[in-house]
Amino acid sequence: MNWDALPSRVHVQEVVTRDGLQIEPRFLPTPDKIALIDALSETGVSKIEVTSFVSPRAVPNLADAREVARAIRRRPGVTYVALVPNLRGAQEALDAGMDELNLVMSVSETHNLANMRMTPAQSLAGFRAITEAAKGSGTALNGSIATAFGCPFEGAQPEAKVLALIEDYLSLDLDSVTLADTTGMANPRQVASLVDAVRRRFPALPLTLHFHNTRGLGLANVLAALDAGADRFDASLGGLGGCPFAPGATGNISTEDLVHMLGEMGVTTGVDLPALLALARTLPALVGHDTPGQVAKAGRSGDLHPAPAHLAAS
16 A cells, blocks of 8 residues: 555545434434534534435435425535435425435346336436436536445446446436445455546546445455545444345444544544544434444544553552
8 A cells, every 4th residue: 555645635424314324223303313413514524415315114214304404504615415316306305405416326236126126227217317307406416336346136246337337427417426335345455446447437536435344344445445546435423324225234434433544644534533523422322222433432542541550659
């Protein structure tokens, strides 16, 4: 790894109130969601994926998308995003004044059928209608590629297939792309190869990486992506989250763990780590269980402790 070639600034994009909450066993009350988003807005994260305008039957925890999107306080400099699965969801997100719509489909046909109940070709056709609806609104459009690093039903997906899907996205005039490791199947060598291939083919494309820590490789994959030129990462406060349509898919990489690692490496994120840690430490009470993030439990590497009392006595 070329440590001297790391980006001078990394953009941290928070997804806890969408990806983080979607598979939680209990519903987080709407006022608590709004308060969490408002607090996250003050930490310095670049983007917040607020919610998803999806059927409440499919994802009951996000049934209050409209109320949440309309009630949050918008902080200048923060981009507020909604995931939209179809034209109806996109129209609701546009009505709610979202800054960006996140369109998601899987490069894997089996996962797309399980997740979206459509073939990838059908998803793309639906995206065309969304891009038409968004024209003139000033709302940005991001295209996420789920299972970009592997599908739990089909296995590894060829790089050429991912690159071809990016071409399809750009033909629809989408502004940016996210490569999502939906079920935590990625490894650092694979990540470096795919990010390098995307950077070579599409050098000006704003590219986000979305990693899950299902198998403990999340931050290792971040390092590999950084080395290959990536500078935008999704993360979830506390490490909450997972895909409800994929067996064994557990949480995202933890936002506070990511910011801590980057800070220790001398990489600027603009995120207030103490504020983020304070917020992460409130999560167990909100969701009713422990959270996977490590730094909120262990403290920062630079948090020193008094020497043992017996040393002082001697």
